[in-house]
Amino acid sequence: MESLKNIESLAYFSPEILLVVFAAVVIITDLIIKNRESEIVAYISLVGLGCSLVAILITNSFISNNEPISLFFGMIRLDGFAVFFKILLLLATAATILFSLRSEELDIKLKGEYYALLLAVTFGMFLMASSTNLLMIFIALETVSLTSYILAGFLTHSPRSSEAAFKYITYGAVASGTMLFGLSMLFGMAGTGDLMQISAQIAAVLASGGVSTLSVLIAITFILAGIGYKIASVPFHMWSPDVYEGAPIPITAFLSVASKAAGFALFLRFFHVGFGKPEILQSIDWVFILAIVSALTMTVGNLAALPQRNVKRLLAYSSIAHGGYLLMGAVLLTPEGLGAIFFYLIVYLFMNLGAFYVVVLIANEAGTEMIDGYRGLASRAPLVAGAMAIFLFSLTGIPPLAGFFGKWFLFYAVIGEGLYWLALIGLLNSVVSLYYYARIVKAMYFETAEDTNGLSFSKGTFALLSVFAVPTIFIGLLNFFYTISDKITLQ
């Protein structure tokens, strides 16, 4: 595998470049058109995403026989794994932009900046999915984080939003600082920033007694703190409910899906490529600790979601729990586990974004995020309620909805390695989760609203809803999505 030089790499880097270019275009357009409430910038961003998608597909065709391409002297890697995540992230961003267009909450003046930042954060996430160097990892992480902080606090006159941004940045800065410290230790021990070589180097110094296991352990745990914060796993999850609740709903949706997906991309690449070799960590029961983290994450997420009355916050906890499910697949670093994560992320993208979209719609129409606001929705807006029910039951994992198949895949992977206890905990968590998801359904279907007027939505709204709802029903039933993992390998 050759490492391409800088200029040669540019062609393969075109998706990212396009994003940056369009971010600039958005800002310039915003400056030119004077009317700062114009939605044209959003459409430009969408076009940008479209162009980027085309570029991704083109670059994907360069990858033959699963042979990854290394760019910029090994800083970045273009492989099926990266392409998968880029497409996923792109879809999430596109959805976020569409949500933002419809969110009354975000009916603000600084549209240009907002969409530019969205494109920028997507760019950062692309990097997270493809970095193979400690430096790039750190830069990618910081790019995503910094822009996310701003987006979370984007509602200038909302104390909630500001508080969210404040907590986010404080937490994020400490976590990424900790991670950076860990990265520096790793760098020191391995003598290189190249993820591809780190594992071999560490193994060598460990074998020669140059460094102790403890040092490696501390370094990795520090790094885990940074990644754990991105995927909101216990005990690094505590920022997420507050930030999710405070941030504008589209951003919450974005964070809960895209940010988490990017975090998992980083996690998988870092541990699979960097530390997937058992000989490095043979003195540490790595599987056990990750399994514990996974079990704790889903349990804490689900239990804490039980008493919530704010749907946004409830979904925040639910997404913590889903992070825990996803971690199950990551525990073992097996191909099945990877495949399960890929599949689950696809499903999760649709069902979780869909659920958040309904939250956006209800916040617009009923002006509330509380469960009480969902009362009688079934009669006021049957289609929206139906879609929401589909999303929620899919999140629970009820067949024949896609969420079930996603979980099935994950549990399959876990049981395949003999971790029956983890699978059981995960499954029992699904049962618990039913309770709070069903509370929303109950409010929508079994209770009656004080205000019984029908809610009217535009055709576009229904179209967008069905964009999420239809895949949520069908993804699991189609063979295609299960085979994605066959095309993706991590080396």
Added chain:
Amino acid sequence: MIVPLISIILLAPLAAFAIFALLGLAKRNFPRQDYLSTVAMLAALGCSLLLIQEVVSDPKPITVEWLSLGSVTFSMGFYLDSVTVIMLIVVTLVSSLVHIFSIGYMHGDPRYSRFFAFLSLFSFSMLFLVVSDNLLGIYIGWELVGLCSYLLIGFWFEKDSAANACKKAFLTTRVGDIGMFIGMMMLFAEFGTLSLYGDSGIFEEVTTLESGQIAWLSVAGILIFCGAVGKSAQVPLHTWLPDAMEGPTPVSALIHAATMVAAGVYLVARMFPILTPTSSLVIAYVGGITALVAATIAIVRFDIKRVLAYSTVSQLGYMMLAIGAGSYVAGLFHLTTHAFFKALLFLGSGSVIHAFHAMHAHHDDEHAESDEHDDHSLVHEHGSEIPPDQDMRNMGGLRKKMPLTFITMLIATLSISGVPFVFSGFWSKDAILGGVLGQAMASNSPHYYILFGMALIAAGITAFYMFRLIFMTFFGEPRNQEMHDMAHESPWVMTVPLIVLAALSFPAVNILWFNENYIEPPPQHHIHSPQRVYVSPDSKTADANSGISLFGISEAEAAEDESGHDAEHASDGHHGHGPAHTIAMVLSICVAGLGILLSWLFYHKRRFSAEAVATTFRPAYNLFWNKYYFDEFYDGVLVALTVWKSRLFAGFDLSVVDGIVNGVGTVTRDVLAAFIGFFDNRVVDGLVNRVAAVTWSAGGRIRRIQTGAIQTYLFVVIGGIVLIILIFRLF
């Protein structure tokens, strides 16, 4: 020829019912359901009579595979031997007469059609029971007659007493049926079939059993007998039958005197080949005790129908005793004669009741009021207020008002009392007594002497209370003039059946029983003693010259029933029949005469005061009057539970009386509901809810960690890192 005949016998009544049911779905009635049912029944009767000649040729005309389960097959089929045919005739005959009688008796009832439909259904079920060749079929018929009994006892369901009685009847008999079913399960588990006849039938298989293997067979036999105990109202499950008198009187005559209750005897007779000495003895004793207990209770009843009901119980006990003691033929003979004269007595009493009030509507109204306090508990109170039109204390002197009824009932009474030679009841009763005594003499077993004593005493008491009934009802002065004036002879549709039945109380009509070749007792399996021999038909005919051969048969039976007797002993028993028979006959005539005499002195001549005697023998009188406290005992057990409950929940001073009043209903609602409901709600459901609550509160706790202060969060981060590292270092 057999198949069409038997088909008509079964299908005609069924069709009559089906027409009613189908039209009922369309909310319509067949215009003359009474004629329809009656004609169907008469057709069945005709076919039954035709069957007499057909039987001998082929006892098993049809067998169809009812259920096939791969290795096991349950077949349904008919078995027609002479006993079956006689039963068929008895059932169809009595049923036809009751149908006819009901046309008059039930006239004007709002549910007139339904009554006949139910009668038809009953007749079908009973006939099905009779002809079935396997236990499953018998059980099906058995339960169906129970259903019909339920429906007919509760025919006037507006009366709470009727509603209670029908439920009690069904439940009590079902308790016995469970025993029967368990017995069936035992037989099935052993033999893999429930068919009785044929090469692989139970009766054939049972002969292959080795000695020493029959302990379970005794148990199975007794369990099957349990079914008969319930259905034939034997002690201790007899309490339902007197209550069943809440049903219309024709029903009492048909179901609760002539046919259904006799089905138990028939069942035991059918199962004769598998009865072991032990189970036979149990059956005999239960029968004997029942005969005695019921007879003594009957002495002190005033309700005309209840006297007859207890009399029925007593007579059924007699039959059981006979079969248990090995007098197979005598038992069945008595079954037949009893069916006729008891049906006659009931119909006669119905005629009297009918005379006293033409309108059932009155009847209903009175009851509605008197039963106000009923609380619909599971088992009702047995307060047994006697309806005025059934109270013998209101009767008297009806002889002249209702001559036909009087004469026919007198004939029946003479028959049941065992007045010698002229009446069939004498012969059948004598056959039993002679059989038991013969058995006793042959075996020298004290058991059979005791049983003989019981039977003899019961015979005397029977004569006494039956004549008491006659004297109180038809003789003397009217006690209730107002009611007496209302009384009138019944219309011809009601008297004709009485006359026919009266004719049937003479032995000449029961000619079949005197043909010793017509009925042969089935060989009983003598599993345990190899030296036992089967009694060949020859040994019976050897005694044919004794005039009435069935005594010989019964004694031959008796002889073979005792273990340790070899062939010679058996034939000894044969020769010993002469004195046994004679002694029994003499004794029987004596006790009957004594009973009648006493009755005459007490109730006609009033030489003695029944009240004075009652006062003198207060404890015995109380015992009889309270029906040996059986009902009280059953309630008592349940009340004890109530008391226990009261102690537990509300302190002991909650009155026991209250508990009695509330009866089982309270037990059920409070104890069971309190316990099971409590258990289900609190323990089973509670555990689940507990888990849910714990989960929920865990959620609340986790939530509290989320304080909102960012530095707490950061502390958790650092703490988490340290913890992970520590965990790694420690392990």
Added chain:
Amino acid sequence: MLLSLMIFVPLLGMIVVLLLPRESDELIKRVTLGFTLIPLIIAAYLFINYERSIFGIQYPHGPVDWITAFNIKYYIGIDGLSVTLILLTALLGPICVLASWRNIEKGLKAYMALFLLLETGMLGFFASLDLFLFFVFFELTLLPMYFLIGVWGGPRREYAAIKFFLYTLFGSVLMLVAMIAVYLNSNVINGVAEGVRTFDILTLISLAATPGHALADPGFQMWVFLGFFIGFAVKVPIFPFHTWLPDAHVEAPTAISVILAGVLLKMGTYGIVRVNMAMFPEGLAIFTNGVGIVGNSLALLGFINIVYGSLCALAQTDFKKLVAYSSIGHMGFVILGLAAGNSEGINGAILQMFNHGVISAMLFLLVGVLYDRAHHREINGFGGIATKMPVYTGITTLAFMASLGLPGLSGFVGEALSLLGAFQEFELITILSTIGIVVGAAYFLWTLQRVFLGQLNPKYEDLPEINKREILTLVPLGILTIVLGIWPNFALDMFSESVTNLVNVLEAI
């Protein structure tokens, strides 16, 4: 192909119903009825044309590749057992639509749509031959049921709906683990994994009987057996997983109670026969052929169900709850019969499944008829209504008698066979179980007395008699009750071959 058509016609119906205008109630009802009649016709065709003397799968469709990553196939087919239950399901479909004709006041369209979805789930479940498909269909019934109880139910419907959902989900979670374990071990022979894994039920059954195969290991079978069993036990329901049932039944609308009792409970026992018994005979043997509590545990559970359910029924004052608890009791006979593991027991149990489906459906329909008129179900609040509703009383008596196991009606045959079978294996338990028969008679007769007999409660002076539509829903079931009582071979023939085969497998252990 025919089978697939039958399964998915209701789904198609759901889409059609969803496209109909919301206001046109009559049209919606008729269309739904039409779409439930088609499966009935097909099911009847299958039932009649099923070749009874042959053991094996008939009318198969597939296996068609579905999810290749896990070798999951779309594979359906019927044997005698499933075709019987399919007939029951398809029969109850139109009956339930008719029973919902007048008493669904709001959201009729959604109700009918969900009902059709439910029917697809049930039909598919009984026809599935792929374990994964089987599970998906099993779970597919959950969602519509949840909504049908929760939206159209009684006062405590929310509680009942979520309880039903949570219990069943809990059970299926364990089932899922067991299922994955089976799949993962399906290619392991003598400790070596080779070849592809499979979900094919028929293949798995034969693999589980192959010596040396991982699936044939008794220890493995025991655990997997337990996993599946608990999943199905919740559905049956078997004590102590039964408490969802009275709540769900009481709150559910009539037609849904009918489906719940008639079909959904059977899914549990069907699963036990199809998966637990056929696939894991070694595991089954641990719970039926062993010594002590464990060795008799399955029979004990049946016994507890019978006696406990009956006693609970006796204690009820709510008519519907009484019927619900009686269901628990009657399903106990199924468990007892299955535990026996012999020809009589299993045949009886399966017959009892079918019969209970018919009879309990009748009972719930009858309760619904009364409820629609009186708007309450308090047993003690009636009295003497036999005078006002003679036809209704007659049908109710028939149903009660069938349910309490009166010979000549269908309930008896199944019960009797189950007991006959069970007695050969577990004498004492079976004898004790017969208590349930007496108690069963007691509560039904007592109810009959309290509701129908005695003086007419003046409140119900002008209670209208059961109408033609209601009679129409009851008559087919009543006919089945009588026909199966008189001629049980009508249904037994269908599955006795399959059972014989199963018994041979069980006896070989």
Added chain:
Amino acid sequence: MSLQHYLVISSILFSLGIFAVLTRKNAISILMGIELILNSCNLNFVAFSRFVTPAESIVGSEVFRFDGQIIAIFGIVLAAAEAAVFLAIILAIYREFGSIRPDEVDTLKG
């Protein structure tokens, strides 16, 4: 000075930073703590780069690799960016809450 000295200093800096972040009751002080953390990392990178990364021989002369130094430079840039964003957010907080005490910004919880 050996590598150990640098590492000890950077560890102290890191710990001080963490301590500040956990205990200070002023958002600005927390920012300073964060800066300490980030700079301790930079120090690490530079030190490691100097002492650990192997020198490569290119055309006879020893050439040091500057990986660590480069990372440190990026780190400084990102720290600056972070500080900028942080300060902007602190302004917003002050505007909404009238305080920059972190424990008073706790409306979102539970």
